[in-house]
Amino acid sequence: MHPDPGPLSIGLLGALSLRLGQTPVKTSAPKQRQVLALLALNAGRVVTVPTLIEELWGERPPRSYATTLQTYILQLRNALAAASCGNPYARQMLSTRHHGYLLEEDACQTDVEVFDRLALAGRAAAEAGDHRLASEELSRALRLWRGPALVDVRMGSVLEIEAASLEECRLGALERRIEADLALGRHADLLGELTLVTARNPMNENLCAFLMTALYRAGHVGRSLQAFHRLRSVLNRELGVEPGPRLQRLQAAILSGDPALEAGSRPREEVAASRSDGVL
Incomplete structure (x- = not known):
């Protein structure tokens, strides 16, 4: 036997x-x-x-x-x-x-199965309002990544789609983890990471919104507005469009010094927009 x-x-x-x-x-x-x-x-x-x-x-x-x-x-x-x-x-x-x-x-x-399980747990925690648990579960999920998906595998048309899907899942988990950390008041700790990921994803409005919020809460109002204008410039140049309503409302809130932007709360418009964008 x-x-x-x-x-x-x-x-x-x-x-x-x-x-x-x-x-x-x-x-x-x-x-x-x-x-x-x-x-x-x-x-x-x-x-x-x-x-x-x-x-x-x-x-x-x-x-x-x-x-x-x-x-x-x-x-x-x-x-x-x-x-x-x-x-x-x-x-x-x-x-x-x-x-x-x-x-x-x-x-x-597979590590994909483990990632999916942890990401789902993180999303459920976020939906329940448990930001600390959401951050922990999503951080564990993201630590499974050792580089781009299938980085050393020659890919045909089928695997290219699979790898792109995995990268989108990774980005979604990252956005949710950052949002959980912002809710926990960790804006100062996020500045370095957000500066890097927004540079790598220059047309991602969710990440730009998080960077603008973190910069504002850290006392960098000017840099927060600069982040908006960088995104606007890229969108105008590459796609011929303006930032979406969520970003424009966030810019207006920063210009007016909306108290709801402080740590622990967000403008009602931003909450509704992030949920409709699929970011919880």
Whole structure:
């Protein structure tokens, strides 16, 4: 009787990593890693052969695509078996199903799954008004990221969409964590981080609103207004549009010295706008 080979741990939030128990699983061929990444992102769900073909070769698959894809699957199973010292159950983690392949959900855990769970807990805490718990859960979720999603994996059209979706989830979690920290009066501690992330996302109105609020609360009224004008300039130049109503109301509140901008409260307009934007 063979012992359980241990859980299969897969890291996707950064460089692709694969461990079976405590043993690294070696996957070096670029297309083999594409297959692994796509299977891992869909753990517990069948990834169809047409989807794998689209990812690997786009609209021009080779004539031998079926045999080549089967070879990549065999190589992955061999890698799992080698990491488990030949345990046959390791091969069964990657199963063949009708029209596709499936990475068994019960046998593996991905950092994406953990991130989603923590981000959901953080959002629930924010909705309940528990900003401290929201900040803690979302911070734990964000610490799972070791760089851009699948940073060392060659990506076709399918993985590019998956990676872009993950990056949007990351940004959403970051926005919610920053908002929770602002609610906790941590505006001074956020200035460095907000300056960096707004520079990296120069057209993101949520992040700009947070930076403007943090600067205002820290006593930097002029810099707060400068942040608004930088965003306005970028939007005008790149898209030919003005900042949205939320930012314009925030600018007006700063110009008038609205007491509701102080730590612990926000103008009613800003609260309503942030909820409609999906930021809680």
